[in-house]
Amino acid sequence: MTQHIAIGGGGYIGAELAKSLDAKAEVTLIEARSHFVHAPAMIRGVVDPALLDRALIPYDGLLKRGRVVRARAASVDATGITLEDGRRIAADQVVVATGSGNAAPFKPKGDDIAAFRAENARVHAQLQAAQTVAIVGAGAVGTELAGEIAHAMPNKRITLISGQPRLFPDKPPAFGTKLTKKLERAGVRLILGQRAEGLENLTDPHAGSLWLADGSEHEFDLIFPTLGSRANSDLLQSLPGVQTGSAGRIRVDPWLRPSSLPNVFAAGDVADAGDAMTIVATSRQLPWLKKALLSLGKGTPLERIKPYAPWGKKAPLLLPLGPRKGSSFLGIMTAGDFLTRKIKGEDLFVKKYRSLLGQP
Missing domain, CATH: 3.50.50.60 (FAD/NAD(P)-binding domain)
Structure with a gap:
């Protein structure tokens, strides 16, 4: 049966x-949706919209016997x-x-892939025009985004803000420490242990000012909320x-x-x-x-x-900072640039998911 x-x-x-x-x-x-949205590539897609041509993958080649009902x-x-x-x-x-x-533009708000592409293009144009960029939230998305922008657009002044006292406090301290040093060497300013107040929007990138717990006010050409x-x-x-x-x-x-x-x-x-x-x-x-x-x-x-x-707590975490650098927690050890690049950073698993969905 x-x-x-x-x-x-x-x-x-x-x-x-x-x-x-x-x-x-x-x-x-x-x-x-008509296309599978490969979310890790959407972070890099903010600085390289052409990546969406490969990372938005049609479902029509996924199943041979079964069916996909749109x-x-x-x-x-x-x-x-x-x-x-x-x-x-x-x-x-x-x-x-x-x-x-x-938050936009990392996942679509609705089902329209054309609208998602348009949103990506809009945010990319905002990023190109901005000189000062804030990223509020230093989880995986926020930290990766800081690394991608620093790699592709080194002239931007990037600030990564987190209410946590260090990056990824649920992982071994060495993991967060190494990521912090790599970001700082790439020119990213980190403000840790201070919550940012004054976000005009919790999901969409926008220009504006932020207030920190120390009472200071900071104005940015573009603010990315990456709050989970x-x-x-x-x-x-x-x-x-x-x-x-x-x-x-x-x-x-x-x-x-x-x-x-x-x-x-x-x-x-x-x-x-x-x-x-x-x-x-x-x-x-x-x-x-x-x-x-x-x-x-x-x-x-x-x-x-x-x-x-x-x-x-042993769950691995692969965190590229652009296509060349990054750090990874592999359950029993922390890996650096080379392994992070080879496992994820170079291709972001795009080939794997194109193959899964039957696309060349």
């Missing part, structure tokens, strides 16, 4: 899970997914992987027993179930499973989901399947 699996969301979890199950189950991937899901239940246009996708198991939103992602969890909110955690993420049980429905799973950024909101989390969740879903298709009770074990 054929196993039917519906996946809501075509991001890093959804697209790769659909591909991995394509030959073994009847898979339907529901995704409202639509937005309206609701989920124990027997499938209902779309906004009223169509019904029946399924034995449902995976919700609707991802997260971030927020989960796109609306699709799960109405399910029985759902609990919402930080950043809008939905709490899940040890088998990645967000509710009392036994055959509905949540994964990736939308799921508060003990992993950070990074692509690295998918490298652990994907094989578990694939094995669990196929085992369910063979009649194995879920309780007999080993529960999911998150990365926790």
Whole structure:
């Protein structure tokens, strides 16, 4: 008997899970956008908009047996997914992987890829015209953005601001210290341990002034708010027993179930499973989901399947500062420029995801 699996969301979890199950189950991937948005490349795309031609990847080559339905899901239940246009996708198991939103222009605000390209072009023009640039928030996006701008536009005066006393305080101190020194050598000014006040917009780049905790005022030609992602969890909110955690993420049980429905799973950024909101989390969740879903298709009770074990504090973090430099935390060691460049910095995994989606 054929196993039917519906996946809501075509991001890093959804697209790769659909591909991995394509030959073994009847898979339907529901995704409202025409193109996969390869988010790490969107950071570099701010300084190099031509990169979008390779990093916005059509879905039409992803599946051979299954199908990609271009639509937005309206609701989920124990027997499938209902779309906004009223169509019904029946399924034995449902995976919700609707991802997260971030500030412009790192992720699209809507489903229109042409509008996203236009937004990228607008912000790139703002950046070209600016002399003084502030980045508020020194997580992965903010820190990478500082490195990309410093590499591609060394004439800009860049300030990276964080309320944390050091970069990446959840990682070993050497990791943040090395990144700090590399940024400073590239001409980036770091203001750490002071929250910036006065942001006119929390999601869009804009010109303006910022006030720091020490009472000082600073004016910038362009300010990038990079204050973290927020989960796109609306699709799960109405399910029985759902609990919402930080950043809008939905709490899940040890088998990645967000509710009392036994055959509905949540994964990736939308799921508060003990992993950070990074692509690295998918490298652990994907094989578990694939094995669990196929085992369910063979009649194995879920309780007999080993529960999911998150990365926790050992989760790797690859942080390029442009195509040549950067640092990486690899769980048991910190790597420098060479490994960071070879693993991620040179190509940002663009080839990998173009291959995944069947594009040359």
